[in-house]
Amino acid sequence: MTVVEECAVRTVDLGKTYGDAPAVVGLDLAVPRGVTFGFLGPNGAGKTTTISMLCTLLRPTAGRAFVGGCDVVAEPHAVRERIGLVFQETTLDLDLTAREALRFHAELFGVPWRESRRTVAAMLDLVGLTACRDRPVREFSGGMRRRLEIARGLLTAPQVLFLDEPTTGLDPQTRTVIWEHLHRLREERGITLFLTTHHLEEAEHCDRLAIIDDGQVEVEGSPAELKAEVARDTVLLRTRDDADAVRLVRERFGLEASAGPDGVRLSVADGAAFVPKFCAEAGIPVLSATVTPPSLDDVFLHHTGRTIRTERSGPLTVDDVGRRR
Numbered sequence: 001m002t003v004v005e006e007c008a009v010r011t012v013d014l015g016k017t018y019g020d021a022p023a024v025v026g027l028d029l030a031v032p033r034g035v036t037f038g039f040l041g042p043n044g045a046g047k048t049t050t051i052s053m054l055c056t057l058l059r060p061t062a063g064r065a066f067v068g069g070c071d072v073v074a075e076p077h078a079v080r081e082r083i084g085l086v087f088q089e090t091t092l093d094l095d096l097t098a099r100e101a102l103r104f105h106a107e108l109f110g111v112p113w114r115e116s117r118r119t120v121a122a123m124l125d126l127v128g129l130t131a132c133r134d135r136p137v138r139e140f141s142g143g144m145r146r147r148l149e150i151a152r153g154l155l156t157a158p159q160v161l162f163l164d165e166p167t168t169g170l171d172p173q174t175r176t177v178i179w180e181h182l183h184r185l186r187e188e189r190g191i192t193l194f195l196t197t198h199h200l201e202e203a204e205h206c207d208r209l210a211i212i213d214d215g216q217v218e219v220e221g222s223p224a225e226l227k228a229e230v231a232r233d234t235v236l237l238r239t240r241d242d243a244d245a246v247r248l249v250r251e252r253f254g255l256e257a258s259a260g261p262d263g264v265r266l267s268v269a270d271g272a273a274f275v276p277k278f279c280a281e282a283g284i285p286v287l288s289a290t291v292t293p294p295s296l297d298d299v300f301l302h303h304t305g306r307t308i309r310t311e312r313s314g315p316l317t318v319d320d321v322g323r324r325r
């Protein structure tokens, strides 16, 4: 088997430029079959553009991409037969019932009537909507609509299900329910889930992550690998004299620290070892100490120099890309 056939998604130097503004630059991805792969990046990073190219909705301006072994430009129909897509915005017809919405979609894709009856029932069951199958979508909550969209994405038994920001705008409980369904789905059907997100909690559900910023992948790995690579804990100390504590951290330990309203904050390789040492040597009372292991936000900061919550001040330019390549 070639690398292209082995991978659910493979891209080689893939790029997209809108006018002269680059949105995705030199993207090389190799997503193994059967994993949950997350594309993590802030607003405007190029996630939707990438997913649109992979789903044949947008033509790349550079490089190549293969989904299920098929070329997205040369074999768009073969790619479409192998994928399901859950859009960022809801695209459901609110006047149809859940069952009608799925039957309509099955018909569009040419699923035979008898088979579609069975498949639709199975999909509604899979996402826990059987009891509401004859209610109009208009009456559904945001979470129910998302589950119905996931069911719709699965109707044609795709090899790869693309989900653009699958739980954006949903409350934490609903997010948990959606993820339970997605995990079960992957286990039962062995399909590849390829999702975009700017939610750190959502990224934690992925087997592998690519962190994208300004149209380029900065780093790739499992959430645990990426965090281990940062290898720095955040320590928060509350002391009787924070200004003095900052000075001591700098002078005795050679570390940078800053004092803020919640105490003295610093980053150190082994927080659990640092705290007792600091308490023993500081000579000022330490009221409390908290050690937090690295988060995916720290990973993002480590690789991009900013937090994932910081927006770009303007669109990316060719010069920005040139500077970073």
Ligand SMILES: Nc1ncnc2c1ncn2[C@@H]1O[C@H](COP(=O)(O)OP(=O)(O)OP(=O)(O)O)[C@@H](O)[C@H]1O
Residues within 6 Å of the ligand: 018, 022, 023, 041, 042, 043, 044, 045, 046, 047, 048, 049, 050, 198, 315, 316
């Ligand atoms: N149709 C378009 N025409 C021109 N520029 C576009 C178009 N679509 C996206 N862009 C630009 O391309 C860049 C990447 O946008 P994209 O929507 O892919 O980002 P994203 O990571 O999906 O963001 P979000 O999380 O907000 O959905 C942005 O600078 C955006 O303004």
